[in-house]
Amino acid sequence: MRLRVLDARQGTCYTSLSRSGQCRNRLPMRLSKKDCCCGMNMGKGWGEDCEFCPFNSTDAHKRLCGSDGPLPLINECVLRPNICGQGACVDTDDGYRCDCHTGNVLKNGVCEDVDECRELNYCQVRLEPNLV
Numbered sequence: 707m708r709l710r711v712l713d714a715r716q717g718t719c720y721t722s723l724s725r726s727g728q729c730r731n732r733l734p735m736r737l738s739k740k741d742c743c744c745g746m747n748m749g750k751g752w753g754e755d756c757e758f759c760p761f762n763s764t765d766a767h768k769r770l771c772g773s774d775g776p777l778p779l780i781n782e783c784v785l786r787p788n789i790c791g792q793g794a795c796v797d798t799d800d801g802y803r804c805d806c807h808t809g810n811v812l813k814n815g816v817c818e819d820v821d822e823c824r825e826l827n828y829c830q831v832r833l834e835p836n837l838v
């Protein structure tokens with residue numbers, strides 16, 4: 707049996723795949739495949755040849771990221787800037803958390819500014835530009 711050597715090559719990390727399987731949305735920094743693929747909401751593809759990140763709980767995923775149990779200690783906040791949008795990213799052992807600032811809400815995992823006018827119907831009376 708061959709010993710598995712930790713693959714620390716750094717490559718481009720992509721956070722989404724197109725429908726035809728092309729890597730999209732590259733992260734600004736180069737990462738090892740493990741850092742790219744094993745964190746929470748991290749990469750979907752890695753490297754110049756766009757190797758797909760293995761799906762959770764597959765053998766390939768276990769080989770890359772470690773066996774069952776929690777995710778390896780990966781700081782998603784550092785590896786993927788803006789992972790929380792406008793919010794503050796807090797790294798945790800099992801992933802990360804987004805703390806949204808006042809006036810922001812968590813939407814699809816990202817902190818976004820609340821448009822009070824739209825969300826809460828605060829602005830049912832609209833100002834007429836001519837009267838201001």
Ligand SMILES: [Ca+2]
Nearest residue numbers: 780781798801
């Ligand atoms: Ca983490």
